[in-house]
Structure formats: structure tokens, C-alpha cells
Amino acid sequence: MAGVHVYDRFLRQDKLPHIWCSGCGNGIVTNALIRAIEKTGIDQNQIVVVAGVGCSSRANGYLDFCGLHTNHGRPLAYATGVKMANPKLHVIVVTGDGDSASIGGNHFIHACRRNLDITTVIYNNDNYGMTGGQYSPTTPTGAKSKTTVYGNIDTPFDLCKLASAAGATFVARSTVYHVTQLAELIAKGIEHKGFSVIEAMSCCPTLYGRLNKLGDGPAMLQRFKDQAIPVQKARQLSEEELQDKIVTGVFTDRKDRPEYSDQYQHVIARAEGRE
Amino acid sequence: MAGTYEIMTGNEACTRAAIAAGMRFFAGYPITPATEIAEMASELLPKAGGTYMQMEDELASIAAVIGASAAGVKAMTATSGPGVSLMQENLGYAIMAEIPLVLVDCMRQGPCQGVATVPAQGDIMQARWGTNGDHPIIAIAPASVGELYEETIRAFNLAETYRNPVYILSDAMLAHMSERVRIPDPDEYDVVSRKRPTCPPSEFQAYADDGTGIPPMASFGDGYRWFVTGMVHDDTGFPVTNNADRVSYLVKRLHAKIEHNRADIEKYEEYKTDDADILIVSMGVVARSAKAAIDDIRKEGVKAGLFRPITVWPFPESRLETLCRGVKEIVTCEMNEGQLYHMVREVSGNTPVRMINQNNGVILSADTILAGLREGK
Numbered sequence: 001m002a003g004v005h006v007y008d009r010f011l012r013q014d015k016l017p018h019i020w021c022s023g024c025g026n027g028i029v030t031n032a033l034i035r036a037i038e039k040t041g042i043d044q045n046q047i048v049v050v051a052g053v054g055c056s057s058r059a060n061g062y063l064d065f066c067g068l069h070t071n072h073g074r075p076l077a078y079a080t081g082v083k084m085a086n087p088k089l090h091v092i093v094v095t096g097d098g099d100s101a102s103i104g105g106n107h108f109i110h111a112c113r114r115n116l117d118i119t120t121v122i123y124n125n126d127n128y129g130m131t132g133g134q135y136s137p138t139t140p141t142g143a144k145s146k147t148t149v150y151g152n153i154d155t156p157f158d159l160c161k162l163a164s165a166a167g168a169t170f171v172a173r174s175t176v177y178h179v180t181q182l183a184e185l186i187a188k189g190i191e192h193k194g195f196s197v198i199e200a201m202s203c204c205p206t207l208y209g210r211l212n213k214l215g216d217g218p219a220m221l222q223r224f225k226d227q228a229i230p231v232q233k234a235r236q237l238s239e240e241e242l243q244d245k246i247v248t249g250v251f252t253d254r255k256d257r258p259e260y261s262d263q264y265q266h267v268i269a270r271a272e273g274r275e
Numbered sequence: 276m277a278g279t280y281e282i283m284t285g286n287e288a289c290t291r292a293a294i295a296a297g298m299r300f301f302a303g304y305p306i307t308p309a310t311e312i313a314e315m316a317s318e319l320l321p322k323a324g325g326t327y328m329q330m331e332d333e334l335a336s337i338a339a340v341i342g343a344s345a346a347g348v349k350a351m352t353a354t355s356g357p358g359v360s361l362m363q364e365n366l367g368y369a370i371m372a373e374i375p376l377v378l379v380d381c382m383r384q385g386p387c388q389g390v391a392t393v394p395a396q397g398d399i400m401q402a403r404w405g406t407n408g409d410h411p412i413i414a415i416a417p418a419s420v421g422e423l424y425e426e427t428i429r430a431f432n433l434a435e436t437y438r439n440p441v442y443i444l445s446d447a448m449l450a451h452m453s454e455r456v457r458i459p460d461p462d463e464y465d466v467v468s469r470k471r472p473t474c475p476p477s478e479f480q481a482y483a484d485d486g487t488g489i490p491p492m493a494s495f496g497d498g499y500r501w502f503v504t505g506m507v508h509d510d511t512g513f514p515v516t517n518n519a520d521r522v523s524y525l526v527k528r529l530h531a532k533i534e535h536n537r538a539d540i541e542k543y544e545e546y547k548t549d550d551a552d553i554l555i556v557s558m559g560v561v562a563r564s565a566k567a568a569i570d571d572i573r574k575e576g577v578k579a580g581l582f583r584p585i586t587v588w589p590f591p592e593s594r595l596e597t598l599c600r601g602v603k604e605i606v607t608c609e610m611n612e613g614q615l616y617h618m619v620r621e622v623s624g625n626t627p628v629r630m631i632n633q634n635n636g637v638i639l640s641a642d643t644i645l646a647g648l649r650e651g652k
Contacts, residue, residue, distance in 0.1 A: 015513065061513060081341060089346065
């Protein structure tokens with residue numbers, strides 16, 4: 001099998017086939033991630049993929065890099081230690097909406113604030129898929145889930161706004177329909193010097209889609225196509241007009257904030273009296 | 276003896292010894308009475324080319340420590356009982372994934388926030404059983420600032436040797452009191468680093484037993500593309516499910532790392548046990564009160580002696596069991612509701628055991644122990 005496809009070298013063939021359901025968007029996100037890594041040309045041995053727990057985090061096991069499959073919600077905290085211990089490593093975090101924004105929410109905003117050079121790809125499928133379809137911090141208001149059978153009364157996070165406000169210096173969003181754009185955005189995130197967040201809207205036809213009568217995988221992809229609106233266009237629309245839209249593109253791309261591990265070199269220099 | 280002598284607090288001794296042992300990464304979160312370790316690490320580590328991180332909470336602190344250790348850097352965190360409670364989740368990860376680290380617990384009065392500024396010995400069982408599932412652990416309880424220095428170095432060496440987290444159970448008193456400490460010369464002590472793989476990366480199996488029970492450990496970025504998980508895993512490090520034999524094998528191997536090496540890990544002190552009729556079992560700074568009480572009661576003709584576990588986990592039960600057979604009574608002296616008492620009763624046989632305890636944040640004094648010993652006569 002190995003060598004059949006140009007991307008095969010990034011996959012652990014013996015761990016395939018993957019466990020994701022048919023129609024799940026997570027394979028497409030992982031595909032985009034591999035394309036992005038391939039594009040950057042980074043040495044395979046210098047990449048560490050850090051994951052939490054959930055459907056998203058299963059991606060880690062299929063990827064042939066160093067892998068750190070951590071506890072639920074904690075990948076960014078683990079990744080912080082990896083990167084600070086060896087800043088030469090390229091650290092990529094694969095996480096989900098529940099992993100990053102609920103149980104790991106505090107780690108998420110502080111990682112954004114520090115601006116350490118870590119690339120975070122959030123597989124946002126709008127629910128907890130691994131545990132059977134409970135609502136997450138990104139489940140839309142009114143939506144059904146296994147724990148909002150009468151409709152969700154919570155207000156979801158806009159993870160990109162949250163990341164930008166907390167200080168992340170590269171923030172972007174795309175969907176699993178827009179796989180080329182998604183790969184490009186992830187590549188930009190990896191090449192960006194600082195903390196980058198790429199929110200990948202993924203689909204869960206088995207749970208979220210079924211419970212909300214959104215159809216099968218292809219139907220959910222079609223929905224992403226219909227919902228997506230580039231950020232430049234979205235800026236001309238009202239909040240009301242943006243209801244049910246998914247704004248895609250780059251929201252934040254700042255070069256004005258220093259990267260954290262670089263800053264720490266100054267701490268060392270000051271401690272040694274060199275600065 | 277060579278070395279130099281200095282007066283310093285327990286927290287300073289712990290920090291400086293950690294750096295002497297090779298610590299180059301510290302992540303923590305402020306908490307009384309451990310904060311000075313973080314403060315000192317933030318000052319001293321950059322000078323040693325190391326990294327200090329103040330994280331957003333204790334969960335993140337130990338998580339960052341695990342990440343740093345997996346990247347090949349010796350790492351430590353320091354906290355107190357409430358922080359240890361928050362760290363339990365990721366401590367379990369370090370045990371399961373066999374990532375070396377040192378966790379300093381400056382014990383304070385509990386439960387919960389308790390009293391932040393006063394000592395206690397209430398975390399003995401938290402250190403043993405805090406994280407979920409059956410798991411091995413090493414915990415060291417020094418009784419003086421000098422011993423804290425030496426044992427911090429040993430804690431790193433044990434963590435590296437056995438690829439298991441090692442606790443240092445300090446307390447609010449030991450953390451903050453100043454004593455004369457002998458700083459050994461570097462050639463006086465060993466600095467042990469984890470065993471590294473030597474095979475070609477294509478042959479590397481990150482969790483395959485090499486016959487010692489302790490697999491060699493790669494570092495991220497060194498060419499071995501290994502995978503680390505907190506789930507039950509196979510020799511390659513990848514999760515396995517529905518495989519009872521593998522679950523059983525892995526859990527047993529993890530325990531065996533410690534159980535089969537008790538002779539190397541266990542450490543205890545005996546004081547006047549040769550002719551003792553009463554055996555006091557006490558640890559940490561309280562054991563110093565116990566020693567003074569032993570000297571006093573011996574003047575009254577009562578032959579008392581002390582057994583002080585320095586490694587509380589693994590509990591040095593074999594030697595203690597032997598000592599228990601030769602005495603008329605065993606008395607535990609501790610600052611909790613009987614966490615040592617519980618352990619001692621497991622090995623005391625038919626010898627009666629009682630407890631002199633004080634659980635109010637005030638050091639259990641020699642006078643109180645002496646009075647307790649007299650009462651029991």
C-alpha cells in the first residue's frame with residue numbers, strides 16, 4: 001500500500017482504516033492538514049502532533065509524526081511544554097470543539113494570549129461525537145442533541161472571535177467542503193510565527209446531522225457550500241443576514257506581537273546579563 | 276566531607292537541588308506554601324539555560340511538564356495539596372505513558388483550602404491513590420532541609436530510572452524553615468538520565484520491554500517518530516481496546532517497575548530500634564519531634580525507638596514488619612487522622628498499634644508525643 005499515493009508517507013498505514021463514520025468530515029480535515037504539511041516541506045521528524053480526546057483527536061494516531069495523545073482538553077497545555085522545551089520542533093495541535101472550547105477553554109485562551117508558535121486545528125463538528133452526540137460549546141442555539149432533546153438554550157462560542165480577542169495572531173476558518181482553502185489556511189497557520197488557530201467546520205451526519213435532520217454526509221457538505229460566505233463579503237452584511245452563515249477566510253493575521261519562545265530567549269539573555 | 280555549607284529554606288534547597296539534578300524545565304502555578312519554588316525557578320532556570328513557565332492553572336502546569344519531559348528535558352512542578360488534587364488527572368497520564376517528572380507537594384492543612392500557611396501530613400494517601408485506577412507511585416518525605424536537598428536529586432534520578440513520576444512530600448514547615456545545608460560537590464552524587472533507544476528508528480517500539488521492565492525512552496525530534504497516549508497501549512505505543520491480556524500485562528509491568536526495585540527505591544531511617552520495646556513510626560519533620568521524645572522517655576527507662584520511612588511510597592513494609600515483631604507496642608506520630616497508622620496496621624501482626632496525632636496545623640511537638648507515650652504506659 002505504501003507509496004501508492006503522494007501523501008501516504010504521512011499516514012501510518014498499519015493504523016488504517018480509520019474509525020470515523022461514513023460521511024464524517026474529520027478525514028477531510030486530516031487530508032487538508034496533510035496537504036498543508038506537505039506544502040510547508042517541514043522535516044517529518046521535527047513535527048509533533050498533539051491531540052486531546054474526541055473524534056478529532058483520533059487523527060493523531062493515523063499521522064506518521066511524533067504523536068502526543070493527551071487527556072481531554074489538555075493538548076494545548078502539553079504542547080506548550082513540548083514547544084518551550086524544544087522550540088525547534090513544529091507543534092501542531094488537533095482538537096475538537098468540546099476539547100478546545102469546553103474542558104480545554106482556559107488552556108485555549110491562555111495559549112492565544114501567550115502567542116507561542118503552535119498551530120491549532122479545531123475540528124468543529126458541533127457536538128461531542130465520541131460520546132454519542134451531546135451538545136458542545138459550539139452547538140447552535142435551538143439545535144437538537146442527545147442532551148438538548150428539547151432544543152439547545154445555550155449560546156455558542158464563535159471560536160475565531162474568541163481566539164482573536166484572546167490574542168491569537170493568526171485566525172482563520174473554512175469548512176470540509178472547501179478543502180483546498182482549508183489546506184491553504186492550515187499551511188498559512190503552520191508558516192505563521194506565533195499562535196495560529198484554524199477552525200475547520202466538520203460534519204457529523206451520524207449524530208448532529210441525524211438529530212437535526214440535516215441529511216447524510218454529502219448533504220451536509222452541500223450545506224457548508226451554501227452557508228459559507230467569505231469574510232470580505234460578510235463584512236458588508238448585518239448580523240441578521242449572517243444568521244446561519246459560516247464566515248470563512250482569514251480573520252486575524254498579525255505580525256505585531258512577539259512570539260513567546262523568542263521572547264523567552266530575551267529572558268535568558270537578561271538573566272545572563274547579556275541584555 | 277567536601278561540599279559547601281549554606282543556610283537556606285526548604286523551598287530554596289528543593290529548587291537548587293532540582294537544578295543540580297538536571298532540571299531545565301519548571302511549570303507551576305502560585306500556591307502557598309510552595310510559591311517560592313516557582314519564584315526561585317523563574318530566577319535561576321534562565322541562568323542555567325532552562326525554562327520557567329507560569330501556567331494558567333495546575334492542570335496546565337503538570338501537562339506542560341509532561342510535554343517538556345517527552346521532548347527530552349528534565350522537568351518538575353511544585354504545589355500544595357489543593358494543587359495536587361488538580362494535577363491528579365495528568366499525573367495519571369505520566370504514570371500510564373511513563374513520562375518522568377518530579378512533583379513537589381508542600382503539604383498544608385486540609386481538607387480543601389484548609390489553612391494555607393500551616394503544615395500537615397494529609398496528602399500521604401492522596402499521593403498514593405489520587406489519580407484513577409491502580410497505579411505505581413514513588414513518594415519521598417524528607418525531614419530536614421539538608422535531606423530535602425539530597426532527596427530532590429534522588430527524586431529526579433528515580434523518576435528518570437523508572438520512568439515514573441516521583442513526589443516529594445514537603446510541608447509548610449519544611450518549605451519555609453531555614454537550616455544549615457551541605458551542598459555536595461557535583462562529583463559526590465550521580466545524575467541519572469533516562470535510558471535512550473539505540474536501535475534504528477525503523478525498529479523502535481516505544482513501549483517494548485527490553486528485559487529490564489523499563490523501555491528506553493526517545494525524545495520528540497530525535498528521529499524516533501513515537502506515539503504517546505494515556506490509553507492502554509501496545510508495544511508500539513498505540514491504543515489497544517478489548518484486549519484483556521494486554522491490559523493485564525501493561526498494568527502489571529507498570530507496577531513491577533516499582534515493586535521489583537524496592538531495594539533500590541526504598542529508604543528509611545532507624546533510631547534506637549536495636550533494643551526498643553516501643554516502636555514509633557513517624558515521617559517528615561514530625562519524626563524530629565519523635566526523636567526528641569524518644570530521648571526524653573528513655574531517661575525514664577522506657578526503651579523507645581523510631582522507624583522513619585523516607586520513601587513513604589513504596590512503603591518500606593518489609594523492614595517495618597520485622598521491627599514490629601520485636602516490640603511490645605507500635606505508636607504512629609503524625610499530623611493527620613491516621614494515614615501512617617493505616618499502613619502500619621497492615622504489617623503490625625499481633626503487636627498493638629496506637630496513634631498520637633494532631634491535625635490542626637500546629638507541629639506535633641516532642642512534649643505532646645512524650646505525654647502521649649506516658650499515657651500509654
